[in-house]
Amino acid sequence: MNDSVFFTDLYQLTMAQGYYFSKLHEQQAQFEYFIRKTPFEGGYVVFAGLKTLLDQLTDYSFAPAQLDYLAQLGFKGEFLDYLSTWTFAGNLYSLQEGEIAFPHEPIVVATGTLIETQLIETLLLNTLNFYSLIATKAARMKFAAGHKQLIELGLRRAQGNGGLQASEAAIIGGVSASSNVLAGFKQQVPVVGTMAHAFVQTFDDEYQAFEAYSHIYPDQCTLLVDTYDTLKSGVPNAIRIAHELAKKGHTLKAIRLDSGDLAMLSHAARKMLDEAGLQHVKIIATNELDEYLIQSLQDQGAAIDVFGVGTRLVTGGNQGALGGVYKLVALNEQPRIKISENIAKINLPGKKVVKRWFDQEGYMRADTLSLINESQITLFSDPTFAETTYSVAGLEGAAIHHWAMQNGQRTAPASTLAEIADYASSRLALLPAPHKRFQHPQLYPVGISVELRKLRADLIQQKRA
Amino acid sequence: MNDSVFFTDLYQLTMAQGYYFSKLHEQQAQFEYFIRKTPFEGGYVVFAGLKTLLDQLTDYSFAPAQLDYLAQLGFKGEFLDYLSTWTFAGNLYSLQEGEIAFPHEPIVVATGTLIETQLIETLLLNTLNFYSLIATKAARMKFAAGHKQLIELGLRRAQGNGGLQASEAAIIGGVSASSNVLAGFKQQVPVVGTMAHAFVQTFDDEYQAFEAYSHIYPDQCTLLVDTYDTLKSGVPNAIRIAHELAKKGHTLKAIRLDSGDLAMLSHAARKMLDEAGLQHVKIIATNELDEYLIQSLQDQGAAIDVFGVGTRLVTGGNQGALGGVYKLVALNEQPRIKISENIAKINLPGKKVVKRWFDQEGYMRADTLSLINESQITLFSDPTFAETTYSVAGLEGAAIHHWAMQNGQRTAPASTLAEIADYASSRLALLPAPHKRFQHPQLYPVGISVELRKLRADLIQQKRA
Numbered sequence: 053m054n055d056s057v058f059f060t061d062l063y064q065l066t067m068a069q070g071y072y073f074s075k076l077h078e079q080q081a082q083f084e085y086f087i088r089k090t091p092f093e094g095g096y097v098v099f100a101g102l103k104t105l106l107d108q109l110t111d112y113s114f115a116p117a118q119l120d121y122l123a124q125l126g127f128k129g130e131f132l133d134y135l136s137t138w139t140f141a142g143n144l145y146s147l148q149e150g151e152i153a154f155p156h157e158p159i160v161v162a163t164g165t166l167i168e169t170q171l172i173e174t175l176l177l178n179t180l181n182f183y184s185l186i187a188t189k190a191a192r193m194k195f196a197a198g199h200k201q202l203i204e205l206g207l208r209r210a211q212g213n214g215g216l217q218a219s220e221a222a223i224i225g226g227v228s229a230s231s232n233v234l235a236g237f238k239q240q241v242p243v244v245g246t247m248a249h250a251f252v253q254t255f256d257d258e259y260q261a262f263e264a265y266s267h268i269y270p271d272q273c274t275l276l277v278d279t280y281d282t283l284k285s286g287v288p289n290a291i292r293i294a295h296e297l298a299k300k301g302h303t304l305k306a307i308r309l310d311s312g313d314l315a316m317l318s319h320a321a322r323k324m325l326d327e328a329g330l331q332h333v334k335i336i337a338t339n340e341l342d343e344y345l346i347q348s349l350q351d352q353g354a355a356i357d358v359f360g361v362g363t364r365l366v367t368g369g370n371q372g373a374l375g376g377v378y379k380l381v382a383l384n385e386q387p388r389i390k391i392s393e394n395i396a397k398i399n400l401p402g403k404k405v406v407k408r409w410f411d412q413e414g415y416m417r418a419d420t421l422s423l424i425n426e427s428q429i430t431l432f433s434d435p436t437f438a439e440t441t442y443s444v445a446g447l448e449g450a451a452i453h454h455w456a457m458q459n460g461q462r463t464a465p466a467s468t469l470a471e472i473a474d475y476a477s478s479r480l481a482l483l484p485a486p487h488k489r490f491q492h493p494q495l496y497p498v499g500i501s502v503e504l505r506k507l508r509a510d511l512i513q514q515k516r517a
Numbered sequence: 518m519n520d521s522v523f524f525t526d527l528y529q530l531t532m533a534q535g536y537y538f539s540k541l542h543e544q545q546a547q548f549e550y551f552i553r554k555t556p557f558e559g560g561y562v563v564f565a566g567l568k569t570l571l572d573q574l575t576d577y578s579f580a581p582a583q584l585d586y587l588a589q590l591g592f593k594g595e596f597l598d599y600l601s602t603w604t605f606a607g608n609l610y611s612l613q614e615g616e617i618a619f620p621h622e623p624i625v626v627a628t629g630t631l632i633e634t635q636l637i638e639t640l641l642l643n644t645l646n647f648y649s650l651i652a653t654k655a656a657r658m659k660f661a662a663g664h665k666q667l668i669e670l671g672l673r674r675a676q677g678n679g680g681l682q683a684s685e686a687a688i689i690g691g692v693s694a695s696s697n698v699l700a701g702f703k704q705q706v707p708v709v710g711t712m713a714h715a716f717v718q719t720f721d722d723e724y725q726a727f728e729a730y731s732h733i734y735p736d737q738c739t740l741l742v743d744t745y746d747t748l749k750s751g752v753p754n755a756i757r758i759a760h761e762l763a764k765k766g767h768t769l770k771a772i773r774l775d776s777g778d779l780a781m782l783s784h785a786a787r788k789m790l791d792e793a794g795l796q797h798v799k800i801i802a803t804n805e806l807d808e809y810l811i812q813s814l815q816d817q818g819a820a821i822d823v824f825g826v827g828t829r830l831v832t833g834g835n836q837g838a839l840g841g842v843y844k845l846v847a848l849n850e851q852p853r854i855k856i857s858e859n860i861a862k863i864n865l866p867g868k869k870v871v872k873r874w875f876d877q878e879g880y881m882r883a884d885t886l887s888l889i890n891e892s893q894i895t896l897f898s899d900p901t902f903a904e905t906t907y908s909v910a911g912l913e914g915a916a917i918h919h920w921a922m923q924n925g926q927r928t929a930p931a932s933t934l935a936e937i938a939d940y941a942s943s944r945l946a947l948l949p950a951p952h953k954r955f956q957h958p959q960l961y962p963v964g965i966s967v968e969l970r971k972l973r974a975d976l977i978q979q980k981r982a
Contacts (some may be wrong), residue, residue: 059681061672061696066734070712074729076719084717121702126737170715177673178680207526208642209838214679215643216524231526237586245527247535249855250548250635250845254541264539269531272591280856280980311857367837372895373674373828380715390714391745392776515745 053115056108060174063304065122069131077167081100082382082403084156085160085180085516088396089151091371095493096483098476099159100224101183102149103466104217106457108175112140141460142168145453148226149467150476152483153184154498156435157406157419159376161453166383168365173378182214183221189343189365190225191480195488196346202359203244204230205338206366214498218366226480236323246308246336246360252279255332259289261509266293270302274336277307277321287321288412291328306334306358314339315354322355342369343490400435400504403512409447416482420449422501434500442499518580521573525639530587533632534596542632547847547868550625550645552618553861556653556839560958561948563656563941565689566648567614568931569682571922573640577605606925607633610918614932615941617687617948618649619963621900622871622884624841626918638843647679648686650839654808654830655690656945660953661811666823668709669695670803671831683831689938691945692830702769705934711773711801711825717744724754731758735767739801742772742786752786756793771799771823779804780819787820801825807834808955854976865900865969866976874912881947883907885914887966897944897964907964 085094090097114122114135123132142164153159160180163309184498194202204222207215219235229244230236236243247265265274271323275293277286287307294304307325309317314337326334338360346359363369372498379399380388387402402423409418420432420442434440455463467475486494536542555562579587584597608631618624625645627634659667669687672680683699694709695701701708712730719724723745731738740758742751752772759769772790779802790798802814803825806943811824828834844864845853852867867888874883884906885897899905920928932940951959 058699058702059672060698062698062708063696064700065698065700067709067716069714070716070733071719073733074720079719081719118702125701125708134769166719173715174673178677179677181674182677205526207524208639209646209840210643210835211676211679211832212643212647212682214676217677233525233527233530234520234523236527236590237523237583243527243590245531247528247652248531248638251532252536253853253855254536254544254546254631254848255539255844265535268535268538269797278857297709311859311862363838363840367676367832369837372676372832372834372837375674375828380718383719390716390718394776397776408916479858505607 053117054111054113056175057112057114058118059108060171060276061308064171065127068171069127071166071170072131072134074209077165078164080117080384081164081166081169081380083162083169083173084158084381084399085162085376085378086158086177087155087374087376089155089375091185091368091374092192093491094188094192095487095489095496096185097153097184097374098225098480099147099151099153099180099184100149100187100472100476101180102146102160102456103472104183104220105176105179106462106466108179109172109234109457109460110138110462112172112460113138127314137166139460140168140172141457142172142457143459144457146456148454148475150472150479151452152416152479154419154496156400156498156500157421158404162378177376177378180233181374181376182217183224184373184376185368186218186221187225187476189368190222190227191476192343193346193359193361194226195364196343196350197359198350200273200356202227203358203360204232205360206362206409207232209363210366210412215366220469222365223469224476225254226473227361229237237312246274247276249276249279252276258285259292262289266297266304270300271305273297273304274306274308276310277305278309278311280348282309282312282317283320283324287324291324291330294328294330294333304330306336308336308338308360310338313415314356315343315349315352319357336341338362347490376460387507387511389508389515391512391515396436398512400404400500400508402507404504406451406453407449408452409444409449410482411447414482415484416496417447418444418497418499420444420499420501423502423503423507426501426503429501432501433505435498437504442497518582519576519578521640522577522579523583524573524643524714527637529636529638530592531637532809533690534592536635537596537599542630544631545849546629546631546634546845548627548634548638548843549623549846549864550627550841550843551623551643551966552839552841553618554620554840556650556833556836557657558956559653559657560954560961561653562649562839562953563652563690563945564612564616564645564649565614565616565652565686565937567611567625567921568937569648569685570644570933571927572642573644574605574637574922574925575635575927577925578603603632604925605633605637607637607922608924609922611921612917613919613940615937615944616917619884619961621865621963622886623869627843642841643842645680646839646841648689649841650836651683651686651831652690652941654833655687655692656941657808657955658811658824658826658830659691661808661815662824663815664764665821667692668823668825669697669827669830670825671827672697674828675831680831685934687830688934689941691938691942692826706904709775711739711743714741714744717741723750724757727754727758731762731769735762735765736770738762738769739771739773740769741775741912743774743776747774747777747782748785748789752789756789756795759793759795759798769795769798771801772802773801773825775803775844779821780814780817783820799823803827805829812955852972852976854973854980856977856980861901863973863977865965865973867969869969871916871918872914873917874909874914876912880949881961882912883909883962883964883966885909885966886969887947888968888972891966891968894966898968898970900963900965903970907962915926
């Protein structure tokens with residue numbers, strides 16, 4: 053049984069039954085997944101979750117027990133008969149997973165029958181919104197951490213089973229390893245671990261605890277030094293262990309700071325370690341870190357080699373959801389629009405050509421949306437403020453979408469998690485730094501053509517008439 | 518294979534191996550799960566997730582494929598042999614699920630061997646933290662909604678698979694139904710659905726869409742009225758449908774508002790419905806609602822019968838994680854403490870007696886913590902500020918913990934979700950209103966005995982010496 057087919061809001065199914073009995077269910081529909089706003093007040097989104105979505109949409113059909121449940125809910129026999137042989141056979145035209153995305157542009161375009169494109173909405177939104185949120189948060193933290201390592205330790209405060217997906221998305225965004233064993237076992241996530249206070253408390257004193265640990269992990273030993281007193285007890289005991297390990301040909305790997313002022317303590321600990329000839333022992337810092345605190349610690353020259361991040365990464369921290377939406381833009385080749393009291397909620401109708409424009413050094417400079425069959429143009433305007441225009445003269449345009457699924461089948465074997473993370477990293481490198489600033493980043497130009505703007509205006513007028 | 522056993526941070530396993538080779542793994546340990554701070558700046562937590570945790574801890578043991586993976590990670594053969602026959606056989610002494618909890622007091626006490634109480638930490642924290650966060654958020658929203666109905670529609674922006682658990686926790690906190698079909702199928706959650714804009718857009722005009730829907734759902738029809746223009750098009754078309762349904766002996770159930778000013782639009786829509794003799798047609802409102810916006814709409818007398826909440830409920834909204842912790846408090850009957858640079862992180866050591874005190878009207882008035890074998894006392898003091906004292910003279914004390922698991926076995930059949938929700942509701946009713954205020958609520962007294970305070974002070978001094 054595929055749980056994914058029930059990972060949905062009930063209204064998707066009641067609407068599907070509505071389409072069925074209105075004989076509209078096999079009309080050809082086009083939906084677009086896009087964001088209206090970048091998360092975290094930042095300048096971009098790292099698109100993620102596609103691999104997981106494709107997995108979920110494989111063998112996406114209803115099992116007898118699921119149909120029985122729908123019958124209990126009052127769904128009609130004829131419709132359930134139809135569903136019993138139905139399977140998702142639609143198409144997804146998508147950005148590569150790990151690609152950078154911006155507001156207004158289609159990230160994933162779903163085409164197929166109305167029933168199949170409608171039924172997948174909740175699953176698609178949940179998966180892409182959450183993975184992209186966390187991958188983007190990780191990319192921001194990695195930007196702050198620079199060449200220093202970033203590890204993820206958030207499972208205990210993650211949102212339930214979402215913690216498994218968060219660990220995967222964090223890798224895509226730039227984290228190098230996770231404490232999450234299930235993510236390692238099931239999803240190719242590299243795993244990492246240190247020790248907790250309970251281990252230290254279990255022994256009669258801190259030195260004994262460190263000794264026991266270093267005995268079992270002589271070359272993989274990270275000692276947590278803040279259980280009693282970081283500088284008076286923890287670091288001196290760690291230094292003693294390091295010397296004992298060295299005598300036996302082993303090397304203490306790291307110490308971990310988990311409370312107090314991380315800048316001050318890391319400086320003092322580094323000095324003590326260096327004076328003891330332990331320049332190679334790394335310092336890991338944890339405790340409610342996010343991109344702002346990492347940046348601030350970096351600005352203060354904190355002697356931290358590895359940043360361990362948890363809650364504020366795996367839950368998104370100050371923003372717990374990406375508001376990506378999935379809207380009907382065409383039905384039987386005819387463009388469709390949704391009007392709203394909120395102007396920002398009006399979608400861009402119709403089938404579109406999306407291009408990303410690069411400068412001579414290979415940096416991303418603008419994305420553009422136009423209608424198919426439009427003649428080549430170089431001037432585009434902002435989707436919400438027509439007077440702001442963007443020229444792509446002198447830039448080189450490239451398509452950024454690919455067929456991820458056709459007729460319900462993947463078009464290529466799934467990429468590995470490491471490949472996706474590498475791709476994200478390579479694309480982030482092409483995004484100019486001003487778009488990566490944490491607050492008030494420079495707006496990345498996403499322009500629409502005059503024809504697309506005209507189509508939207510015409511449809512609004514037509515619907516309001 | 519039980520995935521739960523791998524739903525953990527790697528360090529739980531490396532520490533377990535450390536205990537094993539230090540021959541400490543079968544020492545008797547006591548850990549406590551507690552919170553240091555109430556979420557959302559509120560006055561309480563609704564404790565939830567126990568049923569799910571007990572499910573996860575049933576048959577909690579390692580499968581061969583899991584042991585192979587640990588071998589790949591470098592775990593030693595002798596330890597893996599030990600794990601291959603190991604199973605969780607510990608004890609949980611817990612608040613009832615749905616009970617109200619406060620900072621500092623033990624919510625769940627886990628006892629058993631050091632290895633078993635350590636290995637479950639991450640799973641226990643993830644489950645109880647997330648369920649309690651969402652149940653508490655739901656309780657706050659229900660407090661604002663009063664006797665009006667609250668439904669949950671958040672799956673599309675939930676944190677991945679955590680969305681399933683969020684729907685369950687929301688029911689515990691006071692939501693009456695969810696749009697989440699999988700939660701209905703698997704977890705006894707009552708399901709509910711309306712319609713989306715895409716359905717309306719699919720038809721040539723709004724009236725046709727409404728007609729088609731009402732034809733299929735003549736007695737369960739909720740019409741979304743804001744696709745084009747709420748008051749000029751949506752509500753008039755809904756009224757027309759209601760009259761047509763009435764002629765055939767059916768009743769339009771509700772309309773849904775999803776954009777614009779919900780107070781203004783609900784007043785205008787109510788007036789139009791009433792003037793058309795449709796007093797029975799309910800108004801459902803959705804669009805980024807949380808407890809503050811619900812309260813504000815209530816204060817303005819909005820004509821809303823059902824509040825539909827989504828993102829800000831299922832993700833916790835302004836707070837995405839509950840910071841509950843799980844700390845070693847005793848080992849082989851000896852109290853243990855963790856000291857910290859942050860005073861708030863120092864735990865209350867030792868085995869404790871917890872009592873909740875009720876006044877003559879049955880309201881909760883204070884909780885107290887003392888050591889076992891202490892003589893009867895009535896004066897307690899605040900755990901962090903000794904000069905603040907609480908007297909329980911004239912109040913009636915009762916134990917609030919029960920054995921939820923003994924020797925790895927549940928002590929009673931699992932409660933149904935409805936029973937847990939009823940219990941939460943009955944307990945919330947006993948919490949005086951000043952503790953339920955959204956901001957700056959009155960602090961609920963949690964007091965500790967002089968002996969417990971002395972034990973903590975002695976242990977700190979001893980460890981720092």
